[in-house]
Amino acid sequence: MWTGVFFALAAGLMWGLVFVGPLLLPEYPAVLQTVGRYLAFGLIALPMGWLDRRELAKLSRADWLEALKLAAVGNLLYYLCLSSAIQRAGGPLPTMMIGTLPVVIGISANLRNHQRDGRLPWRQLAPSLMLIALGIACVNQVELQALRQNPQADTWAYAMGAILAAGAVLCWTWYPLRNADWLRGHPNRSPRTWATAQGLATLPLAALGYLGFGGYAYSSDLAFALPFGPRPALFVGLMVAMGLFASWLGTLCWNEASQRLPTATVGQLIVFETLSALLYAFLLRGQWPEPLTLLGIGLLVGGVLWAARIQPEPTGLSLPAE
Template structure:
């Protein structure tokens, strides 16, 4: 149990890097953060693909198309939304919204598959959801107060950041559900090889995105030093760090935790990612969170843990009408 918990903590600490990358290099556009991160991850996936080459060779054309869809929405579009949100609204509010993902995914999966997996009892689920909403509201109120205290406050930019964070939640709610559909439809395939296939599929998408971004900046006359920006060494180092630690090693640690801990407990430990990301964000600011922010974080963590403890109830099978005897 302790080793599994430490693995989950390590995964959360590494995944938290994703949320501070856009803050470490704020002069870099969010699109460049996105294609740079997944270009690094795609390159890291190549040796893994060589190790899984036999399993990858069994994938059909339709499988690779599905891997491209998952990579495009679950990787590139998700992180484009998230990095754009962080650069506009700061770190805390987008991090809090992303922290609701375990509950949002569970609710959406239950609404879609309650005939197979059971139905979540709403009377027990609504109170934790209200607690989560109250936590997000506390952090939003605190961040909005900080924004209004600034002379050059841009409320519209902050609101757009919050909306983009919601878009990131939508992308990463769709991704695990669609990914689980493929895994259930192909029980004879290796989940590890399927994850590697998505990493390989990310590489050409990231390359194409990088080329489009570079060309678009050149045509638009943007004053940005492509391809690596004004701080090339910092950019390359950050992209490699996020690609290695957040995209690969963090997932490896999470899989190790999943093998050692009950599934219900693992779902609750995803809050390590949220706590790590919030800690990094306030460390970059060089300040302690305000009391209202601390209260909001506590409410979010309590609400997520309480919601994940609600167990589905079996849906009774419909009773078919008895056969009538044939009319004389």
């Protein structure tokens, strides 16, 4: 149990980095940041794939198709929605929306996977979900107040950011549930191999996206310096860092956690991503969190620790009639 929690924490710390890129590169289109990140992820996965070639050869056509679906929705579409939301609404609003994932995934998994993982009793789960929701509300109250005080706030941009962030939530509610289904259904397969397979499946999609953006920019006379933009060193460095840490290593750690923990529990541990994103945001701002923010962080951590103590109750499967 605690080994799984440690892996989920490591994944959250690395996934929090994905909130930094759009803030550091506001002049770069979200599409370019998305395909750039996952092009780096795919290229990093190539040598890993060579080292893991024997295990990868055991994957069936259906397995590769599943990896392609997970890559398209959980990687490209998710980050396209998230980075677009951050560029339109700033960091706080998307962080608020993504912060609801522990509750959304926890409830979805408890409804969907109770026969496989056992049911986490709602009576015991409710206090954890309430602590997490209250902690997120405290953190976001401070962030929303800062948004209201911004004289240059664009209502339409914030509305579009909220819609795009909701799309990111949908993508990342689907991804961990579907990813856990494959991992729990293939306990003899290495989580490392599955993370590499998703990286390899992402590579052709990201390469086509990068070429497509370049073709669009060239044909429409878009005033953007190709292929790496006006700050190539920062762009390439961030893409490689996110491809290595947030994508490959983060996925690996998440897969390790998903094989060890019930889906409803591991879903709540995505709260570590929210905490990491807030930490990095405050470091970028050079500000100390408000007291209400610190209270919210304490409630979030308390809710996670509460959930980690809950043991699932087995659910008997009905036998078919003879």
